[in-house]
Amino acid sequence: MNYKQRLLDKLLDKFERSRAYLDESTARRRIMIQLSAEFPEYDIEKSETRSLVNSIVHDLAEQGIVGYDWLPHENGNILSRVWLRLDNLPCAYESAGRTPKKDKVNTVLSMVLDCSQSAALPWLQEFLSATRAAIETRRRAAPLLPDDVEQARAVLTALQGINDRGGEECLERVFSLQYFGNSKYFENNVRGKVASIIRKYLVEEGSDLDAPSDDEVLSQVGLVRSPEQIEFSGSMVGQLTGILVDFSAFKHGATINSPTVADLEIISLPSVKKILFIENKANYLNYIFRSKSDDELVIFHGGFYSPARGAFFQKVYETGHRDGVEFRHWSDIDLGGFRIFCRLQSSIIPELIPHFMDREAFISRRHHWVNFGEKYQAELKKLLELPEYAQFHSVIQLMIAEKAKLEQEAFLLS
Numbered sequence: 001m002n003y004k005q006r007l008l009d010k011l012l013d014k015f016e017r018s019r020a021y022l023d024e025s026t027a028r029r030r031i032m033i034q035l036s037a038e039f040p041e042y043d044i045e046k047s048e049t050r051s052l053v054n055s056i057v058h059d060l061a062e063q064g065i066v067g068y069d070w071l072p073h074e075n076g077n078i079l080s081r082v083w084l085r086l087d088n089l090p091c092a093y094e095s096a097g098r099t100p101k102k103d104k105v106n107t108v109l110s111m112v113l114d115c116s117q118s119a120a121l122p123w124l125q126e127f128l129s130a131t132r133a134a135i136e137t138r139r140r141a142a143p144l145l146p147d148d149v150e151q152a153r154a155v156l157t158a159l160q161g162i163n164d165r166g167g168e169e170c171l172e173r174v175f176s177l178q179y180f181g182n183s184k185y186f187e188n189n190v191r192g193k194v195a196s197i198i199r200k201y202l203v204e205e206g207s208d209l210d211a212p213s214d215d216e217v218l219s220q221v222g223l224v225r226s227p228e229q230i231e232f233s234g235s236m237v238g239q240l241t242g243i244l245v246d247f248s249a250f251k252h253g254a255t256i257n258s259p260t261v262a263d264l265e266i267i268s269l270p271s272v273k274k275i276l277f278i279e280n281k282a283n284y285l286n287y288i289f290r291s292k293s294d295d296e297l298v299i300f301h302g303g304f305y306s307p308a309r310g311a312f313f314q315k316v317y318e319t320g321h322r323d324g325v326e327f328r329h330w331s332d333i334d335l336g337g338f339r340i341f342c343r344l345q346s347s348i349i350p351e352l353i354p355h356f357m358d359r360e361a362f363i364s365r366r367h368h369w370v371n372f373g374e375k376y377q378a379e380l381k382k383l384l385e386l387p388e389y390a391q392f393h394s395v396i397q398l399m400i401a402e403k404a405k406l407e408q409e410a411f412l413l414s
Contacts, residue, residue: 234297
């Protein structure tokens with residue numbers, strides 16, 4: 001075992017977590033470890049190990065790297081404490097064979113500044129600005145970026161790639177191959193961190209109790225595992241590459257992908273009087289197979305919709321609004337469902353009406369309520385203070401009183 005390496009690493013780790021790391025001149029407390037409690041490798045029952053560590057500490061002290069004390073009445077035999085000499089830190093790092101954290105962080109800062117020069121996306125600019133401020137004030141990039149230089153470089157490479165593509169849809173593995181030379185590198189190494197950054201600086205949707213998935217978050221910047229599939233059922237006539245397409249022929253539902261959405265022009269919605277968006281896939285399929293009427297257009301909404309799906313919703317809305325169609329949305333009666341509804345209403349369809357999301361619908365399926373805890377209850381209470389959720393305040397008050405929510409699938413049961 002390399003006792004010298006482990007001892008120096010423990011001391012330097014402690015230093016890099018201390019106030020002294022930010023400003024060595026203000027350090028008032030020694031950066032020290034109690035060997036009996038913090039360095040179990042120092043086994044005083046093993047004379048050979050004890051003598052070896054004693055010799056290592058003595059040598060480090062001779063070099064001006066550490067100071068030390070013996071246990072009372074054990075002078076020259078059993079060490080009590082070892083501390084770092086802050087006036088000789090460069091030698092400590094050199095002896096440990098590691099790069100000072102400040103040097104690593106300065107390298108990360110340089111990369112952040114380089115990335116900032118070409119960042120065009122507002123949310124990316126905000127993230128880079130926050131990261132720069134954190135490094136300059138706290139001398140660390142974490143948790144915004146890894147302090148490790150190579151990990152930080154990989155995250156910034158991915159963010160730069162997203163910026164360069166400008167939201168254009170791209171398969172994740174193709175993106176990974178293009179920017180990392182390996183089709184699985186992005187997924188295996190940086191996907192989660194990149195999704196967390198996008199979630200915080202672009203999405204800002206809800207809380208960790210109902211946060212959109214990594215897939216949903218990454219789709220906001222055009223990174224997808226496979227092309228987005230949009231599903232709907234009803235009377236719709238569109239035009240693709242100059243050819244009229246009547247989707248009403250697909251009685252059991254039609255599916256188009258995101259490139260098709262970009263090419264699609266919706267000409268008309270013949271006989272459609274109501275458009276219903278349904279969040280849950282099982283409810284969507286059950287509805288179009290068993291409940292849909294001829295004057296309805298039913299659209300599978302899913303969770304946090306992507307730009308491609310949003311573009312389709314926008315095209316449907318523009319045509320339906322022109323024809324005076326009624327717009328409804330059906331989601332879970334829970335935090336996520338309310339937020340999904342309000343996002344669609346505020347971003348695309350101001351006239352949107354809730355479907356089976358009121359107090360009566362909630363009570364009708366009381367045997368299928370799902371209980372929740374205090375943290376979830378606190379998040380629900382916040383919605384009572386927001387005017388955009390006023391139409392749900394009545395059912396939210398009941399949910400809070402009963403400490404229960406309801407999933408859409410309950411309406412598939414008798």
